[in-house]
Structures are given as C-alpha cells and as structure tokens.
Amino acid sequence: MQISEVAKLAGVSSATVSRHMSGGRVRRAEEIAVAISQLNYRPNPNARGLRSGRQRCVGVIVPDITNPFFSDLVGGVETVLAQQGIRVLLANSNEDLAMEASMVADLVDRTDGLILFPPTETDRILDEFVDESVPVVLVDRTMRDSKRADVVLVDNAAGASMAADHLVALGHRRLGMISGPATNTPGRERHDAFLAASASGGDSSVSVQVVVSDFRVEGGYAAMTELLSASPPITCVFSANNLMTVGALRALADHGVSVPDEISIVGFDDLDLADLLASPLTVIDRPSDELGSIAASLLLQRIQDPGREFQYIRLPVSLLVRASTAPPLSISAEPRRRDNHDNH
C-alpha cells in the first residue's frame, strides 16, 4: 500500500496526498481522507524519514528501566511528547557505557532527538554524535563536556545535605553512607555533599563511614552488610538511591537489625511502598515526572530552534521524614547485637 494508490483513488497526484498528510491545504482533502482510510494507508516511515530527514519520534535511553525513578520519569516525557504527536522510543542501557554508545549510534539516525542519562561523566558520547546535529538533553546526570546539550537534574547536594543534617540533628555521630559510583553525577554529588554537610557543624565527633556501591539492589545489600561490621558501629545510614535502599533494608532485616532502634536509615528517592514498610522510610524525594516533562520540553524547544541557548536546570528536592529515622540509642546501652550469618 503506497501513496500513489491513494492518489489514484482520490484522483490527485501523490504530491497532493503528501501535502494533505502533512497538514497542507488541499482542495480534494475530503476524497483523499476517504481514500486513505479506505485503503488503510500508512506512510512508510523509512521512506519518509529518508527523504525528509524528520522521524517524528525521539529516543530515550535509560540506564535501568526497572528502577521506578526512571520509569516514572519516562511517564513525564511521554505525557509531553504525546501531546505533540511525537513517538517515544525507549531503550535500556543497563548502566553499560558500551551499550549506551551502541544504542545512541542506532537511534541517532532513527530519531529527531535524544534524551540521555550518561552512565559516567567522562562519557564522550556528545563528541561523537552531537556534531551530527542531533539534539540531546541530559537528565539526572551530566558529562564533563556537557556545554553542548540541555541539562536537567535535581539538587543532589541539597538532598544529601538535608539527609546529613537530619541525622546529625537527631544526635547521630557515627554515620554510614552507601554511595553510588563516583563516576556519575548523582553518585559524586550526593557523596561529596553528604560528607561536607556532616563535617560542616564543626563537631569533630561526627564521623562518616562510606561504602561505594553501584545503585543496584544487590550492591545496596552488600554495602549495608559491610557497614554493619564497622567498628565502632554506626548508628544510622544514608543510602544514595532507591534500589540500594531496598537492598539495605533487606540486609538489615536479614541481620536482625531493627530500624530505627538500632540503625536509622534515610534513602535518596521515595519508594512506592515507603510508607507501608515495617519502618516507614524517611527519604529525600524528588519530582521524577517533572524531570521528565522538563526534559521533553527542552528537547522540543531545541528541535524547533537548534540555535537557542543551552539550558541548565536544577530542580529542588525535599526531605520526607517518616519513621525510619530516630535518635540513636544512648551510648551507655550495652553493645548491640550483630549476627553476621546470612539467612536468605
């Protein structure tokens, strides 16, 4: 089924059908519409893209689609783009730099723009592709040379500081942190800010024990397990993302550590069930779908006007205090129990 058959049936040339389809004013619009629906005609996207250079869709490459933060964010992207009749093609890089590069290479010529979450800040992806005039918006993570893309992220430093301040204000002095990789933006910023904020009070009795992990559930489990053997023991922990928080909670449960009595925990990113947990979770919350909708708007605007100034947007985060954080048990209490047998 091709455009020439529609043209024949409607009694016009294929160019006229083409014009009609792209919104142009045409005399025999009615007949063309009838022919199109009668023949169930769908323009071939390859031919169309090849000829016009416009693909009518954008690509989104997320690091982990099973992370609810990213899937919520994609929801925000889709909402904005669907209104413009622009399709969203989603791909999942699994936090893998090579995979991301190959996906970009693939999508760059199939789409009108890309929304990326670079796995590392040293990612050279813009060097390779941005010169090919594909608009790129970076979300949640930047890159060393991100001066050539729009960027939208949250105030990771503020979030991590709020977490540290909250714990210190509760009276905690021996803090634990499950950090993300220092190689990407949220990992680095949350790590640095948590340490800085912990030290900022000038109280030299405040110490932070950091385990660097990988933003995954299993990594959070392992990191929490490691932190439990710290000596002197920590009384609270800050987990730098939602997935690691899940792992940390499971590790705490498996080791019989009670929250918040023995250990307080605050996570970065809210969880759907945070309020229904055995200890409702205190978290740093951030507006995930707003991140997505802003990213989509930025991309839309850049597609329309490639010459406009690059935007760099930071959204605020907030502290949601629930029941997983509390003052530490008195130091005079007897040493807490720590059974290190893994029971899965």
Place this chain on the structure above:
Amino acid sequence: MQISEVAKLAGVSSATVSRHMSGGRVRRAEEIAVAISQLNYRPNPNARGLRSGRQRCVGVIVPDITNPFFSDLVGGVETVLAQQGIRVLLANSNEDLAMEASMVADLVDRTDGLILFPPTETDRILDEFVDESVPVVLVDRTMRDSKRADVVLVDNAAGASMAADHLVALGHRRLGMISGPATNTPGRERHDAFLAASASGGDSSVSVQVVVSDFRVEGGYAAMTELLSASPPITCVFSANNLMTVGALRALADHGVSVPDEISIVGFDDLDLADLLASPLTVIDRPSDELGSIAASLLLQRIQDPGREFQYIRLPVSLLVRASTAPPLSISAEPRRRDNHDNH
C-alpha cells in the same frame, strides 16, 4: 557520511562495502573496515530499511512501564534479543486501546516484529496488521482471534485458585476480591477462577464480594475502600495484580485496618518489598523475566521461519505464603472497627 565515501576511501564500489557490512566475503575486507572506522561510518537505517525491508529491531508495546512486572519482563526480552544484535524499541500504551493501535501502526513498519500485551481481548489489532506479514507475539494477554500469533502467558486460573484455596483453608468464609477488568485475559481468568475455586468446596457458607477495578494503584485503593464497607464484613481479600495490591494496602493502612488480624490479603504478583512490609505479603508469584525471554525466543523463531506452527505457552505460578494471611478472628469477637474517613 555515506557508503560511497567509504567505498572511495577503500578503493571499491559501494556495493562491495554493502556486502562486507552484511557479512559477505570480500577481498578488500581489511581496507573497508579501516575506512569505516576512520570515517566513523554508520549506515542510515532509513535507507537500509527502505531498500531491504529489514529493520534489525523489534518493538515491544507494554500497557504500563511503571508496573515492575512489565519492566522485569522487558528485561527478559532484551537479554535474549541483545545476544542476537537485535535492538528493542519500547513503547508505553498506558492501557489505552487507541494509543496501542497508533503505536502498532507506527512501529509495524519500523520493526521486524512486535511483542504485544493487548489491552482487551476484543482488540482487532491482528486483523489490521498481521496480514502485513509482521510477526506478532502476544504476552500475558490473548485476544479473541489470536490464532495467528504466538502466545505466552501464565496459568492465571491456577494462581487465583491457589489464592482462594489458601484463604478458605485458613478458615475464611467471607472473601473479598479486587478484580482486574474482565475485558482482558488476566482480569477475566483470575476473576473466574477465584470465584470457581471459592465455590468448589461445596461449602455454601463461602461467599465472595467482588469489586471490579482497573489494575492501577488508585483503583485498588478505591476498591479496597469499597470492600471495607461490605456487610457482613469480609475477612480477607484477593487483589488481582501488584499495583492494585499496593493501593489496597494503602487503603487498609489509611482506614486503620490491621493485616492480617482484621483482614488477610493475598496479591497476584510479587512486589520487590513484599517481604519488608509491615505485614510481609502473601502473593501469587510468576516468572516475569522468563515470560519475556520466551516471548523474545518465539518472535525470533517466527522471524526466521514465518511458516512454523503457532505456539501457545502457559507458565506455572506459585503461592508464596508470608505473613499477610492468617486465620480469621473468631466470629464471636465483637464487630471490628471500621472508620471510613479518608485521611491521606
């Protein structure tokens, strides 16, 4: 950057470069490879697809990417397809029939095959597109006329029966059910099987109060709230999917109903945090990534051999008993408290 420039640099014709790229034996393979990497050449997918008809990617249209069941399943799809160098393009229909149709129309000419989860069993999508020789695999849900596609789903009826049997065996007699839409396969099968299994004991004192909802968190919340006002009160509830279970749990918490003391609950689909909830959740579990990997394999096989017999595969499910189900309180106990003010 196009193939002719690579050809020139390598001292061959563009046809030879093309052959080299598609795995053909070529004399000057070495020089061509050098030219390709030197020029950073990427074949234009539109031109390639237009000419050859092969797109080197498949489409997956999920009803709700924020549902962890689907995102896990997509993980299984990607694992299998990535090994074959086939790209996965993901789209999110939001359980919307029209949206799904428009996405299929769009993807059908951009991909070599589709994995679909039809929003309703009366979906006519196969009629419109399967004749266009696009292989389709149906996952989790079938359609009335699905004889022209491979299908893989789980044993919904067995799962719902296990849930009913479990509750009745615990001594429950007044059951509640939060059902999904009767218009799709899992909704219908779980509904029918739960009712059938409840009645199968021949015990006429067993009654089931059903509220039909929509497989969404908010729907589950509303349905649970409605069930709480049932008279005589129910002592347990079966929620037909994970998202509605989350809503139901939140409704129970908001109304101050304790689980499992006042109401036992069993959900269809495990949750990541099911074991860490205030009442660790009893669920029907199913192999989500296996569903995905099987779907991908079926699609791969059909692409290779369009004439092969259509497969219809059902995977088993299992009951995971945790702490959210228990025997009902004695009937002689005084009527339980039910405050119906919504406090969010």
Place this chain on the structure above:
DNA sequence: TTGAAAGCGCTAACAT
C-alpha cells in the same frame, strides 16, 4: 568476487 544501475516510497523544488 565485483561494479553498474535500478529502485525501495516518499517529500520538496520547481514549474504551472
């Protein structure tokens, strides 16, 4: 094994 050449289906330039 290779190159020349046709053409996939569409849109945009040009002419009317």
Place this chain on the structure above:
DNA sequence: ATGTTAGCGCTTTCAA
C-alpha cells in the same frame, strides 16, 4: 493549488 520530477542512501539484481 497542483503535477512533474529528482533524489534521499542504501541493497540487490544483473552482467562481467
């Protein structure tokens, strides 16, 4: 406002 025509970049005959 419309038709004619060229050509997007590639793969695939066809002939050598």
